[in-house]
Amino acid sequence: MAREGAAVTADNRPVPSGVSLPVEKPMRADARRNHGRLIVAAREVFIEHGPEAPLDDIAKRAAVGPGTLYRHFPTRESLLVGVYQDDLETLSAQADKLAESLPPEEALTAWLRLQLDYVKHRRGFSAAVKAIMGLEAPAMNYCRNLMRGSLIRLLEPAKAAGVIRAGVEAPDVLRLVHGVAMACESAPDDGERLLDYVIDGLRPRPAATD
Amino acid sequence: MAREGAAVTADNRPVPSGVSLPVEKPMRADARRNHGRLIVAAREVFIEHGPEAPLDDIAKRAAVGPGTLYRHFPTRESLLVGVYQDDLETLSAQADKLAESLPPEEALTAWLRLQLDYVKHRRGFSAAVKAIMGLEAPAMNYCRNLMRGSLIRLLEPAKAAGVIRAGVEAPDVLRLVHGVAMACESAPDDGERLLDYVIDGLRPRPAATD
DNA sequence: AGTCTATACGGAGACATTCTCCGCTTAGTT
């Protein structure tokens, strides 16, 4: 679960830094507890039974009534995004750790590989989230910004070290990696090789071996 | 719709060349007609209302009863794959035309762009198909082989012309392109640029301008 | 053409899932 932060939305989610939402009342303790439980339960059920799993099962696993589930997450989509968002906060935190502990190229590639892994272990989940995108726009924007921030902190050193060429933008890299990850869900072993192709395409000039 | 071929399966689909299935009885004329109608109707409905659209609506649009729909396509997945397969047959035919009418590099990139377009105009559809993959394995294998064959006919000349480096395998290229396409569904304008990055990663050695 | 039979059709209805509504409970405040 996400840590308790200073600025949070009504859903008790950290507000993307730099964005100031009108401050809403904090949730009641039981509501916040249930919100957390639902995210946890939903993640488990989605991983076990895919993103189509019956929502009532999730309510049961979280030990709340269906009404409560639908109050917190009015649609299946919002629940998927809720889980996704929570996951990305973890992934983002890992980026910062890698940036501190590894040299630029290794840190970058390691993080991109983490994302491959993430998608791989949640078959169909990322595809489902991707298919939403349009709806749930604000939450997805938050996710994008989060990932973008993390990647930039890895990408800048990599550029400085001559691993990645200068013009490359973070959102493009994210999309490339997510694309590879989704395309390789069903052939996980090939992911690394494809990722190498992609990284090759982002290197400055000479580079690469055949 | 797919053309009428010599070797067909019970579903009236061309058998992948080189693969010999036990020849099954041909379908009755009305059954074949309904099969075709269902594919057409399903494509329209899926494009209009997404891959979650009610199946009964599709039956209605095809002017058949729900029973008939479920006889031809026992699950939503099988219907999605049916449409997908039919689409890919078109896409595959286009590859051959491009190979004849354009120089290697242009033919290859043009076809890859066609795929970008295909995915873009069917939001969520490709993601849904991808999420299936595991189930519906035989049909998906047919699709893979079809696309693989088409791409090889474009890739070999491109390799010979020094556009693509030697070790690159067709399935990898397909996955990369599908990945990019899915990742860019919601940002179609960026697709071309990302595709260029990917192609850059597949070029021989010196190449590319910054 | 007429007859026969395997194949396919269609839709009523059983079943499953989604989602809402509203009376009851409780956290947090005074």
Place this chain on the structure above:
DNA sequence: AACTAAGCGGAGAATGTCTCCGTATAGACT
């Protein structure tokens, strides 16, 4: 301790999925 706004839960309506089986017809055979 009492009050009130926020939140809970589950019954049940609405929607969608999928099956079963009586009816219709394509195609074969005469």
